[in-house]
Amino acid sequence: MNKLPKVSEDFPGWYQAVVREAGLAENGPARGSQIIKPFGWSIWESIWRELDDRFKATGHENMMFPLLMPTKLFEAEAQHVEGFAPEVAVVTHGGGEELEEPLAIRPTSEALIWDAYSRWIQSYRDLPLLYNQWCNVLRWEKRSRLFLRTSEFWWQEGHTAHASRQEAWEETLRMLEVYREVIEDVCAIPVYRGRKSPSERFAGADETTTLEGMMRDTKALQCCTSHFLGQNFSKAYNVQYLNPDGEQEYAWGTSWGLSTRSVGAVIMTHGDDKGLRLPYQVAPTQVVIVPIYRSDDERSTVMERADNVRNALVKDGIRVKIDDRDQFRPGYKFAEWELKGIPIRIELGPRDVGNDELIVADRVTSEKSAVSTSVAVSGMADVLKSSWQALYDDATRFRDSNTYDFSTFEEIAEGIESKGGFWRGIWCGDETCETKVTEATKATIRTVPLDKEDPHGSCIVCGKAGEETAIWGRAY
């Protein structure tokens, strides 16, 4: 293992090193592609499971749509095409011959899905349609970064159709709340929840809602999006249903997605100079036992105890690993598991067996203490929870201390440059003012509140009456 650059000195270098050294992912042979290794994929699988359970609990079903679609199909919704066209890869050859009709590789599946919905939806009785799929998509990105922006990535995309505006908007918010639970309550990433300004909206949506987290370099990362599509796609793909009064109506839509980028968010929100720090819910291993011994006698004594401890913890549903590799000494293993961010390490040597104790080391707080075996085992679930809490508190403190309220254009222009972070100020809602700030600071509006509320003040750019309070920041 090589030493990592420091978080505070070279964050991009730290990120790349930790992704590689912890065995999360690497670049694939084709431009912008990525190989996600088992340790990284396991984190994603946990996020997947947490989300999938909640999708099912809120009445959604999974399905599978194809990777390819005729380019014509993709082109039906004008805004959508305009937004995505530059990123779409097109298959022109197959079976050694040029195709009569080129096929687009999905950058997202609204087109495919609304085309199908036009056949699936006839009556108000068919609604709502609450479907989701787990899949990969491809977007021809100019510049890629492992997990954060790669040409191919995995995600889930939910696509629902409803009989009313109200119902679709409620669905948009319901799924945003599901995301909030997983991002905050599971991944321990505190977020600002809100809407996007019109310029940052999903191409084809009437409203885009999002969760914005702050990474360790104070830059913003959009963790997910939940879109209110209005009737844009139902009109483009002719999805009409007959209402109880016998009238044809266009369906109302939502779509929502969360991708493997969330793994990047976990890395960049919690990581420190020693490596990853993982919330226990997504940690591939939650507790690692490092046995310590010299002689064969000691080895068998220690390993027997280690097995017992593991079995007891596994019974409580905890993911435990005994690091019984003989070629590494304990100190090396400590460093490696810290790099990988495993929440709790148990050190177990002959002395501890004699004392009927375990040394319990917390990755988040770096605290290490001797605890009697039975207490350590019975209390492990709580220890994991408090480790999670410490992570969440730490991230919240960091974000709050890097979030500033401002009231003049000069303040943000100077402040973003010198301090980074999030800047909260009043905005008139005019794109001209938004652009002016962005051009001066490279910061964009990350969110405005879900519910418009009068900020009781004037726009920090033009001085006209404020519409809402916007949070600005430089983003990934």
Next chain:
RNA sequence: CGGGAAGUAGCGCAGUUUGGCAGCGCGCUGCGUUCGGGACGCAGAGGCCGGGGGUUCAAGUCCCCCCUUCCCGACCA
């Protein structure tokens, strides 16, 4: 796609200026000693020098084309 840097063993790099035996550190394999915070000794294995063309007696090194990665931009649901 623009500006900059780079690609040589799994990782980090030297060698390229001035063409002439493919190197170093870590890691890896074997044996031994070690083992409570990144151990040590000895012996080994491992290379189409990113790819393709060219110049030359001779190319990691010079020339041309291409690919990939990183940083800064542009772009980015």
